[in-house]
Amino acid sequence: SYVLTQPPSVSVAPGQTARITCGGNNIGSKSVHWYQQKPGQAPVLVVYDDSDRPSGIPERFSGSNSGNTATLTISRVEAGDEADYYCQVWDSKNVFGTGTKVTVL
Amino acid sequence: QLQLQESGPGLVKPSETLSLTCTVSGGSISSSSYYWGWIRQPPGKGLEWIGSIYYSGSTYYNPSLKSRVTISVDTSKNQFSLKLSSVTAADTAVYYCASGPGQTTVTTSWGQGTLVTVSS
Numbered sequence: 001s002y003v004l005t006q007p008p009s010v011s012v013a014p015g016q017t018a019r020i021t022c023g024g025n026n027i028g029s030k031s032v033h034w035y036q037q038k039p040g041q042a043p044v045l046v047v048y049d050d051s052d053r054p055s056g057i058p059e060r061f062s063g064s065n066s067g068n069t070a071t072l073t074i075s076r077v078e079a080g081d082e083a084d085y086y087c088q089v090w091d092s093k094n095v096f097g098t099g100t101k102v103t104v105l
Numbered sequence: 106q107l108q109l110q111e112s113g114p115g116l117v118k119p120s121e122t123l124s125l126t127c128t129v130s131g132g133s134i135s136s137s138s139y140y141w142g143w144i145r146q147p148p149g150k151g152l153e154w155i156g157s158i159y160y161s162g163s164t165y166y167n168p169s170l171k172s173r174v175t176i177s178v179d180t181s182k183n184q185f186s187l188k189l190s191s192v193t194a195a196d197t198a199v200y201y202c203a204s205g206p207g208q209t210t211v212t213t214s215w216g217q218g219t220l221v222t223v224s225s
Contacts, residue, residue, distance in 0.1 A: 001168075031210075031211075033211045033212070035152075035212070037152075042215035042216065042218050043152065043212075044215075045211065045212060045213055048211045054213065086151065086152055093165065093166075093168060094142075094154035094157070094167075095154070096152040097151075098151055099152070
């Protein structure tokens with residue numbers, strides 16, 4: 001079955017850039033969605049179809065997808081960005097990535 | 106803006122059937138504009154897709170759960186439901202009902218989640 005691999009954790013200082021990768025076989029041929037989940041809350045969609053942002057999501061959140069890796073980039077990181085982030089694709093079923101905990105130093 | 110709210114027992118005994126309902130407001134369960142689905146998250150772990158149902162009536166289930174899962178729609182109550190049979194402790198999780206634009210797989214609306222514990 002299709003597996004999406006994310007780094008367990010990413011640490012970043014405020015104001016810097018965080019990059020979260022999502023690895024999968026030929027993931028560049030699929031549409032990737034990204035979700036942010038804060039403790040005790042439901043996930044929130046932050047990027048869909050590789051690089052589109054839902055209304056209300058800051059431009060600081062961007063996405064790219066090519067080859068075997070999709071990337072969520074958070075620019076000018078703020079304390080409020082501290083959360084778990086999950087990628088998701090469809091491969092005969094919905095598949096979620098393993099999740100990445102972003103810590104703001 | 107769609108709003109989703111899960112309801113159902115918070116405790117289920119092993120081997121029994123877990124049943125949850127999601128009440129939809131802000132949109133019609135009969136609309137082709139949306140799909141309806143369930144996602145779960147064991148305590149301290151990641152997200153696991155359970156299944157989805159589309160306007161056409163087509164259902165898609167996680168192969169690992171397919172033999173035990175049923176998702177259905179009740180148009181008279183603007184609700185959809187999840188039934189998961191023969192539960193074990195491994196089915197203990199926060200269960201989210203979810204929705205997104207029809208014909209897509211992205212989830213744009215989530216319920217707040219409900220913790221279901223499987224224990225005798």
